[in-house]
Amino acid sequence: MTHRTYLDENMDDAVVVPFCGGEVGIISQRSPDKDTANEDAAAIFSVSEVTGLLVVADGMGGSRGGESAARITLEELALEVDSTTSESVRESALRAVESANQRILDLGVGAGCTLAMAEIDGSSFRPYHIGDAGLLLVGGRGKIKKLTLSHAPVAYAVESGMLDEIEAMHHDDRHIVTNCLGHADMRIEMGSPITMNARDTLVLASDGLFDNLHIDEISAVVRRGPLDDAIRELMQRCRERQAGAVPDTPSKPDDTTVVVYRPSRAASRTATTIV
Numbered sequence: 575m576t577h578r579t580y581l582d583e584n585m586d587d588a589v590v591v592p593f594c595g596g597e598v599g600i601i602s603q604r605s606p607d608k609d610t611a612n613e614d615a616a617a618i619f620s621v622s623e624v625t626g627l628l629v630v631a632d633g634m635g636g637s638r639g640g641e642s643a644a645r646i647t648l649e650e651l652a653l654e655v656d657s658t659t660s661e662s663v664r665e666s667a668l669r670a671v672e673s674a675n676q677r678i679l680d681l682g683v684g685a686g687c688t689l690a691m692a693e694i695d696g697s698s699f700r701p702y703h704i705g706d707a708g709l710l711l712v713g714g715r716g717k718i719k720k721l722t723l724s725h726a727p728v729a730y731a732v733e734s735g736m737l738d739e740i741e742a743m744h745h746d747d748r749h750i751v752t753n754c755l756g757h758a759d760m761r762i763e764m765g766s767p768i769t770m771n772a773r774d775t776l777v778l779a780s781d782g783l784f785d786n787l788h789i790d791e792i793s794a795v796v797r798r799g800p801l802d803d804a805i806r807e808l809m810q811r812c813r814e815r816q817a818g819a820v821p822d823t824p825s826k827p828d829d830t831t832v833v834v835y836r837p838s839r840a841a842s843r844t845a846t847t848i849v
Contacts, residue, residue, distance in 0.1 A: 576620040577655070579648050580831075582612045582641055588805040593618055594626050594694045595838040599801045601809055602831040605782070606816055613640030614780045614831035617648045625660035627651065627667060628692040630831050632707050632780035634754065639685035643678045643756055647687050650674040663693050664764075667702065671755065671762050678756035686756035690722070690778040697837050699776060701765040705751040706781045712793040714773025721789065724781075725753035725763070739788060743824040748785060770837045773797075775804075782830030783808065786815040786823075796834055805834055 578591065583602040590599040604612040613633035620626040631647045633640025650670040658666035671689070678685055688705025701709045703722045706729070711720035723729055728748045731737040742748060753761060770776065775796045783792070791811065796804045809832065814820050816827045 577617065577652055579615070579617040579652070581615045581645055581648065584612060588802045588809075590802050590805075591618070593620065593628075593835065594624050595696070596836050597801055597838075598628065598833060598835045599805045600831075600833050601805050603809065603813075603829070605827045605829045606813060607827040611638060611641040612829045613644060614782070614829040615641075615644035615648055616831050616833050617651065618833070619651065619655040621655060621658060621663055622660045624694075624696045625663060626694050627655065627663065628694065628776075628778055628833050628835055630690045630707050630778045630780055630833055632688045632705070632782075632829070632831070633685065634687065635683065635685035635756070639681070639683045640687070642681060642683075643685040643687035646677045647671070647674040647689060647755060650677065660695070663695075664700065667691065667693060668762065668764075671702075671704070675755045675757075675760045679758065681756075684756075686754040688751060688754050688780070689762075690780075692776060692778060692835070694835070695767075697770050698767045699770060700767045702762055704760065704762050705754045706784070708779060708781075708784055710777040710779075710789065710792060711768065711770065712775045712777065712797050713771065714797055716790075716793045716797050718789060718793060719774065720765075720768055722763070722765075724751070724784075726751045743785065743788070748826070749781075772837070774837065776835040778833040778835075780829065780831045782816075782826075782828035783812055783832055785826040785828065786812050786830075801834060801836060805832060808832055
């Protein structure tokens with residue numbers, strides 16, 4: 575098994591590596607308005623040639639508390655994945671999240687962590703998320719095939735039609751979440767398996783991305799071109815927004831982590847099934 579973890583990073587450029595028959599790119603950068611720890615973290619866990627986990631964790635609760643919560647989450651996932659098989663990834667991931675939640679609670683410092691995770695199995699993936707870290711599946715022509723609903727009052731208001739996306743991104747309460755690791759009532763939302771086509775792109779990211787770029791902007795960037803170029807463009811646009819350099823657009827400085835996965839065409843033609 576191969577693990578790659580990214581903790582308290584401030585990466586100058588994206589890292590792109592082979593993963594589950596396709597390729598995955600990762601970048602994680604500290605908020606432009608601080609010099610303390612990056613509370614975001616990311617990881618890729620390869621279980622077999624076609625099976626693995628992609629993870630983005632976004633720590634909360636102050637610089638070191640948030641960083642600790644994200645680190646604990648990745649540690650527990652690594653421990654479970656080390657002893658798992660391709661048939662039991664789901665059970666291992668769920669156990670890891672429960673263990674991480676208890677460890678974060680035991681810190682007793684009010685730390686928390688949101689989470690976006692994708693279980694890859696050939697051409698299929700299963701989404702998991704907690705809080706406002708999210709997953710987005712984009713088709714080759716830019717169609718939004720999957721977008722997780724953040725566990726947040728503003729997101730629920732958009733879902734119900736009370737707010738539109740633009741109003742939500744400028745809302746004063748957009749930072750509030752109702753679900754996270756480090757909370758006694760934490761719950762992990764697990765979706766059904768989704769088949770990816772050859773030209774699909776899967777994005778996992780912390781709210782540093784989703785609070786600054788509209789979904790259609792993200793989809794337009796990631797659906798085309800080399801993976802590393804797409805990630806660079808996402809981060810450049812995000813940093814411009816966070817710096818307030820683009821008038822009349824959202825601007826929320828934050829640690830930002832993005833993981834982007836594209837399946838191989840061969841894997842998409844030979845689909846396996848997550849049950």
